[in-house]
Amino acid sequence: MEKFGKKAILLGVESTYNKDSFDSLDELETLCKTLEIEVVDKVIQRRVKPDSVTYVGSGKLHKIKDYCLANSIDLIVIDDEITPIQLRNIEEITGLKVVDRTQIILEIFSKHASTHEGKLQVEMAKLIYDLPRLRGKGLELSNPGGGIGTRGPGETILELDRRRIKDRISQLKKELEKIRKNRHTVRKSRLESGYYIFSVVGYTNAGKSTLLSALSKEEDIIISDKMFSTLNPTVRRIKLPDGRFVLLSDTVGFIRKLPHTLVEAFHSTLEEILYSDVIIILVDVSDTNYKKKLSASFSVLEEIKANDKPYFIVFNKIDLVPEDYLDMIRYEYPNSVFISAKSKLGFEVLYKKIREYIDIFDIRKRIHIKAEQLSVILKYADFIEWNVVEYLNDGYILDIKGPENIVEKISKQLKDDKQMF
Incomplete structure (x- = not known):
């Protein structure tokens, strides 16, 4: 993507507190591919913790600079959210464009936001992220007047930019609050309708949209193998084999290191989960890192205070793994459901599990x-x-x-x- 660069090197730190750096970099590569960024190489430095000034140390950065120049790499992507100081120092030492994991995720969200609400949420998340990272020479404004957008003498361009961003964030919060109230009215009507609500959540690209489409027999749901293809809540009425109906909702996918700015900005969207009766946690069983991604899903549910909701786990894509492998997972997760949303395998067991909760309620x-x-x-x-x-x-x-x-x-x-x- 031109905004960031065409060819990138990914840089991460394997610290005492982070033993999943290789998996995390693989995931970051997938995120970059969603933005059509070519990943040339991935570099991991082992250290007790990231360097507070340069992330990996100036010596390592000089080596990375030489490597990038030799391989026509124009972008460094950091596998963590870095501080403004780290960002400035890495760029100064390497002379290259530097972005972090949060910026990549924000850009993907921006690319996929299709509704008015989604666009406002992404804009607010980006502004919250950008605010502490503003850089400038701090030159004083020459205009001493108090015209539109200015405060008179003494205010620098940097201060003006900060004020404008804060004002815009405040405005966005007000607009999103209005939308949240409207959504609350819709939710209230939905709750009073008599339909039980099952929220399908899980790691991005686990197959939530495919499942919703298959169960509702509707073809207008966006299905993609790219990460975060679904940002806006989708709700469908599902008819069970015995004739009862339930509502199934799908919302934005989870991910490790999900930026807090996004959780804050997408709060009204994630609230869909809070208003559900049961949470269905969808897991891609063909992913060798499914346990870590399941753990990440639980972490997000805890962050939005939905961890006390009734839930059950559904392992998806069973048609992609051997049966003996599934048997081991069944033993470890005995109360879970195993399906293939694409091939519509195991749906009768899923319907039965949903029915169990209906009978409880x-x-x-x-x-x-x-x-x-x-x-x-x-x-x-x-x-x-x-x-x-x-x-x-x-x-x-x-x-x-x-x-x-x-x-x-x-x-x-x-x-x-x-x-x-």
Whole structure:
């Protein structure tokens, strides 16, 4: 990508606290490919912790500079979020453009943001990231007046830029708060509808959109093998084999070292998970690093305070791994579900697991209903199960089972206090 450079070298640190540097660099390479950046090489330096001034030390940077010049590399990508001081020093020593992992992720988000809300969220995340990294000569503005966007004498260009960014962040927060309130209204309506909500979450590229498309039998969901192809929440109504319906939602994918600025900016989007009844954690079982990515998913859920929600794990892409390998994972995760969203394998087990939660949440009630009131039951047929227990001269005794709010709505509409248990 022209904005960053065409050919890059990736640079990471394997420290006492980070033993996953090789995996992390492989993932960073995939992120770079999403932006069409060619990765020429990956370099890892082992040290107790990253150098606070140059990340890897000036000696190492001089070697990297020589290597980059010899191989026509015009970009260094750091596998961590670096400080403004580190950024400046690395650029000064190497003479090359330097970006960090956070910038790469932000750029991918910017590329894939398609809705007004998504664009606002990405813009805010980028501004929050950029604010402490502003650099300039700090020349005083020559205009002593108090015109639009200025504060008169004494304010430097750098100070003006900072003020403008802070003002824009404040404006974006207000706009996003309005959208959040509208989303809250939609969520409230969804919660009151009577449908149980299952949020599909997981590491980016685990197959969430493919699963949603397969279960809902809709083809308008964006499916891509690129990271973060889905940023905006997608909600679909799913019909189970027994006739009951649930809502399935898909939101932005998780990733290791997910920038906090993105978590903050996408808070209203990630809130979708908080309003769900059950979380389905989707895992790419064909990925050798699935355990680490599963751990990263749990970390994000904890960060957004959704770690106390009921959940179950679904291992996807079982058609890509041997059966004996799956048997080992089944032994380790006995209550999990194993599927292939692409080949639609294992869906009957997934439906059964969803059904288990429906049965946990549902309440039962026995009611007396007159014959002319049967239309009330039929009105809520998508949400409940019912059967006739007894035929009476003036109607029926029914057993109904469903979400508590729907069962109570039915009772209220029947206006019959004669309830039998």
